[in-house]
Amino acid sequence: MSFPFYTGIIAGMSNKHLIVPSILSADLTRIGDVVLELENAGIDWIQIDVMDGHFVPNITFGPSFVEAIRRITSLPLDVHLMIQDPDRYLEVFAEAGASSLTVHIETCPDIQRTIAAIRELGLHVGVALNPETPVSALTDVLSLVDLILVMTVNPGFAGQTFIQSTLNKIREIHSLLAEIEPRPRIQVDGGISAETAPSAASAGADTFVAASAIFKHPQGIKAGVESLKNSLVGVKTR
Numbered sequence: 001m002s003f004p005f006y007t008g009i010i011a012g013m014s015n016k017h018l019i020v021p022s023i024l025s026a027d028l029t030r031i032g033d034v035v036l037e038l039e040n041a042g043i044d045w046i047q048i049d050v051m052d053g054h055f056v057p058n059i060t061f062g063p064s065f066v067e068a069i070r071r072i073t074s075l076p077l078d079v080h081l082m083i084q085d086p087d088r089y090l091e092v093f094a095e096a097g098a099s100s101l102t103v104h105i106e107t108c109p110d111i112q113r114t115i116a117a118i119r120e121l122g123l124h125v126g127v128a129l130n131p132e133t134p135v136s137a138l139t140d141v142l143s144l145v146d147l148i149l150v151m152t153v154n155p156g157f158a159g160q161t162f163i164q165s166t167l168n169k170i171r172e173i174h175s176l177l178a179e180i181e182p183r184p185r186i187q188v189d190g191g192i193s194a195e196t197a198p199s200a201a202s203a204g205a206d207t208f209v210a211a212s213a214i215f216k217h218p219q220g221i222k223a224g225v226e227s228l229k230n231s232l233v234g235v236k237t238r
Contacts, residue, residue, distance in 0.1 A: 017232045018044040018207040019225055020078060022189070023069065024060060025211035034221070035072045038214075041225035045076040045099070047189070047209050052083040055107055056155045063089075063096040070097025078102065078147075080128065080189070082155050087114055094121040102126030102149050102187075105137045115144050126187070130155060131163050135172045143180050147207070148173055152200070153190030162191030167203045174204025194231035201235045208232075 021043055026034045038046065048066055053059040066079060076099035083089065086103045093101060101118050105127055108114045118125045126147035129137060131154060138148065150170055153160035170186060177183050188200045189209035197208050210228055217224030 016206065017201060017229075017235075018185070019228050020045045020047045020187070020207060020209045021214045021221075021225075022047045022049055022209050022211040024049045025215040027215070031069070032072055034215075035069065035075075037221045038225070039073060039075065041222040042229075043075070043225055044207075045078045046073065047078045047080055048098075049080050050083055050093070051155075054084045055104065056082045063092045066093060066096035066098055076100065078126070080126075080149070081107075082128075083107065087117060090114070090117055090121060094118075094123055098123060100124035100126055100147065102128050102147060104128045104130070105141075106130060106133060111141055112144065115141060128189075129169075131166055131169075135169055135176070138173070139176075142173075142176055142184065145184050147185045147187055148177075149187045149189055149209075150205070151190055152188050152192065152196075155190070160191055162193075162196040167199060170200060170203040170205050192228075194227045197228055197231050198235045201232055 021038055023046055048069065049060055051058045051060040066077060069077060077097060078100050079093050079098040080102045082104065084107055086107055090101060101123050103114055105111055115125050124146040126149050127138060127141055127145050128149035128151060130151050150166055152162050152166045173186055185207045186205045187207035187209060188205040192208050192210045193213040208228065213228060214221055214224035217227065
C-alpha cells in the first residue's frame, strides 16, 4: 500500500508544520462527516490512538476502527500504539490501512527488531517516549525512524495540561537529529493548543497532534484547525 502524500511530508519537508487531529476526541456518532470536515479544514494526517487498558489506563480502538477510517479517507493514518507487546499487532494494523505505526520505546524490549518489522510491512515508523523517559533511550534508533513522538502529557486521556518540562526534551532531540538525513519529524502530543504549539515549535517540534483544541473548539473543527495553524505562522523551528 503506497501513500505518496505521506512520503512527501516525511522526507524533505521537515520545516513544514503539520496538524494532526487525534480522532479520539471526535464525535464518533458522525465520524464520516467529521473526517470530511477535517479534510476540508486542510489537516495533514489523522492520528488514531490505540490503547489497551494495560500500558495506559484507557481502552480505545482496534484494527476494525482503522479499517473503517481508511474506507472514509485517503489521508495518511498515523496509528499510535499505546499497548503492551505491540509486535503482536503490527501486521493486523498494517492490513487495516495504517500509513505509519508509532510504538513506545517503553513497551519494546528489542526496539530495533520492532522497527525492522514495521519497515517490512511497508509502513513508516515512529517511536514515542513518555514524559518520564529520558531521551537517551532513543539514542540508538534516531537514524532508523521517520518520526519521534514526544508525549507532552502522560498518555491515556485527552484534555490534559501540557507539561512544560517536556520542552527541554524536544530541544535535546532536535539537537541530536541535526546530523541525520533525512531528518525524522518531531511530533508532540498532549495539551497541544494555539497557546502551547508555538513554544513546542520553537523548541524543535514540527508535527502537532491536537484533540480538544480541534474537536472542542467553540466555533467548530475548521476554526480549531485554523487557530492552530495561525498560532504557528512565523514561528520557526529551531
